[in-house]
Amino acid sequence: MSYALTEEQQLIQQNAREFATEYVEPAAAEIDHTAAHPADIVKKMIEQDFLGIFLPGEFGGAEAGYLSYTLIIEELSRASGAVAAVLLNHASLAAYSINRWGSAEQKQAYLPSLCQGEKLGAFALNEPGAALGAGEHRVTAVKDGDSYVLSGRKCYVANGGAAGLYIVFAQTDPEAGAKGISAFLVDAKTDGLSVARLIDKMGLRGCQSAELVFDQVKVPAANLLGAEGAGLAIAAEALAAASIAEGAMVVGIAQAAMEDAVKYGKQRIQFRRPIATFPAIQSMLAEMAANIHMLRLAVYDAASLLENGQAFVAEAAMIKLFAARIGQSALIDVIQIEGGYGYSQEMVASRLYRDVKGAVIKNSSLDFPEKIIAGNLLA
Amino acid sequence: MVDMSLTPEQQKVQQIAREFTAKYIIPVDREWDEKGEFHEFILEEVKKAGLNCMAVPEEYGGPGYPSVTQSLVAEEWGYGCAAFATTLGGNGLSSYPLAIAGTDEQKKMYYGRLVNGGMGGFALTEPGAGSDAGACSTIAKLDGEEWVINGTKCFATTCGYADIMVVFASTDPSKGVKGLSAFIVEKEREGLIVGAVEHKMGIRSSNTVELILKNVRVPRAHLLGKEGEGMKLAMKTLDMARPIVASIAVGVGQRALDEAVKFAKEYLDVNGKPLGSHQAIAFKLADMATQVEAARQLVRNALRLKDAGVPYTKEAAMAKTFATDAAMRVTADAVEIMGQYGYSKDSIVEKLMRDAKVTQIYEGTNQVQRIVISGILLNS
């Protein structure tokens, strides 16, 4: 890899690896088993200034840049995709959105507590049974004086139940369809907002997923993020920023899986030789090594674009598209290499298999990477 | 929808299996997966439906279904739950050695126990003998009129509660692969110890255990076939079992496809249109359906050759490889199409994706299958 990381980025990467090895790896299996929000690890991440990595110093952020952030996500993902997912949803979705579209008052009101980890952030986007704004449980926001009243349900809210602040996407204009969605900053403790249930998932189990009920939740008008009707555009860009980090997650998970398969292949003897000497195994490893390498470079590049204020949405979509494909195939092959042993719940590979899929899951039907890329080409 | 390629008799059996699955398996597939348990009362119901030990010939009390018919049932079970299908399929797998090399006495003994509702087990794999099945270190020594067997088997399907099993052991280690032999061992034999239970990522309610044999004694007559013919027997058995395993994979793929299609019809996008109206989704479903159908036909083809008494090893290996690879792809695609819902345990497809993975590994990894296929291609 000749991609030139700055000295700071190298140190950050090194430190993140040490952190992940020291604190996250030993807890990863238990986190997956209990599916409980890893509060202890979040506390430690706060001490490392991980909660405000790319946010401005004036709000308590570390101003280390988006690329440093993806380096950290990659290192965390090697140890636990769930822990990385907790950070990703907080940073790329919630914190990013407020920093990008928040008014000066909103930034002052919310960013410091997000940076210091007093509050964990989350996006409340998906709704039960249908895409945003289309289903019977959609969250509507009705203007009432200088407040909005939110009613409806959200589901598959990552960090749901653990978050202190939700960015809720609600329908302010039923006639306008997709253009009638607005974003609101909603404190988790607001009256009427409750967790209906926690949802079990295939993987990334430590990143809590919840169904939320909004029962006449009163939100000050000042908490409208951006303009009325800008909700979908906000979600689209934030999801793009998240896609870059999701790419880093896949790199981390797949890298850890590949290293595990290499280790296994060297010491598993069948037909009187280590199975790593068989061409079939080697070509699987070669394929995944190449894919991971390409994806990593794409992540660094897109992160740099974002960091430098350049257009990045098309590149982010490419990452989403590519990461889904290669993350999947890498883990299918890793378990294939490790055979019956890899399939066991006791081995790390089976958790990585379950986790990698969660790193690239689409959010409602907003995520159509092909459309975004093609749209960019044909513009 | 009527499958015109099936006989009326086959359609009838398929219908019985389909109803059985809908009534008994699908309602509890989630629960079994979570608990990693299999409810044995199901066997009574399976017997009543006439689907127990389908491979047992009529003269020994079984339904004696032709191979294609068996695969129809296996596919329906796979549709319901791959773990259940694997367990019941294990009855078949473990009884095939009897069909290939069993004497009348041995068949009566083995088939008898299965037909009465017992489970069969097949113990070939060892910690040091996976794809390299010949590297077996379990030893069988003749002591008077008894064989004394010592060793450890692993990843033995259903052997935790099988009534009777086929166990492979070496009767002459100096001969390597050519020293392998097969034995019938009943669960009540002293020294047969069920060891650690495997906690698996998928097919969780299928019992997978370590089997320890400590001076297990079986009568001389429990040797299946001739000494040293164990490997040949194992290979022929796997040949017979592969299309069935492939059928299970077809069932898994079909289930994933059906779930994804239902989702695409019902889930509305941000503009209130069904997800399936997006061409990318629609085309993906088309590809998935094509894969499942192609897999199904490859299986049927292999089994028609078998039932006609014609060599079918290559076709069986192709069917197994294609169907299981297809199941893997289709289940992963289903989760992707169904997004957050598909990834959560609210939907069955995440289980399907976990279950599908093992089908690429067991009954001979898909790499071994390719060795079989290419071997036949290049050596003919």
Add this chain to the structure above:
Amino acid sequence: MQKLLVCYKWVLDEQDIKIAGDLSLDTGRAKYKISDYDKNAIEEGALLAELHGISVEALTFGTDAVKQSLKDALSRGLDKVYWIGDAASEQADAFVTANVLAAAIKKLGQYDLILCGEGSADTYSQQTAPRLAALLDIPAVTFVQKITVADGKVIATRKLGDCIEEVTVTGPVVISVLPEINKPRIPGLKQVMAAAKKPSEEVKVSELGIAAEALTAKVRAVSRKGYVMDRKKVVFKEAAQADNVAKLVASLAQHVLEERGS
């Protein structure tokens, strides 16, 4: 107690070093790191500085490569780093290193407490700290696992082979620390980002007035080979497992006797 100084070494990370078939070392892919016990020394300096509100600086002697160590060191709670990058360090032994460090310290000013790691991760000669103290004409306290500063005195706890010894020192002192003394914190992002703004200063060997003999190592490395432990690969294959166990026990017992040299 006003000023602390930590001396650290920038060494090749042994994890990256590969041993070739002929036991030669392949350092081609090896990255550098702050020597392990020196990290403990830096951490101890940072902790004491934080606790007592005093300053802590660092000094390092190595090849030009040490420039890469500055941000790393500065992110660990140090106020300033002095660095000496000179070809002389390539063949330097503890004698040379101590001479260079002592000369630099004499030029930089008075330090109340100088911390070092007990030994470096690469050569582990354990001589630098005592030599340095002798050259500066101050006491050296080695094998230290705990330091307390009170009433202007330094109280050091030493972990020795057969006892724990507590030593009190008044006045400047060189202390070499064991890894037991602390667990170095992983620098936070803000500390890493702030390192660029902290001062670092080059000190040139040529400006230290060191005699040529003092820069010539007394210990010369003749060869460097990797150490590989060969597996004995003894297999016990008796028919009865009990016999195998008996043989294994006998073999282990024999081995223990051999190790003890009886």
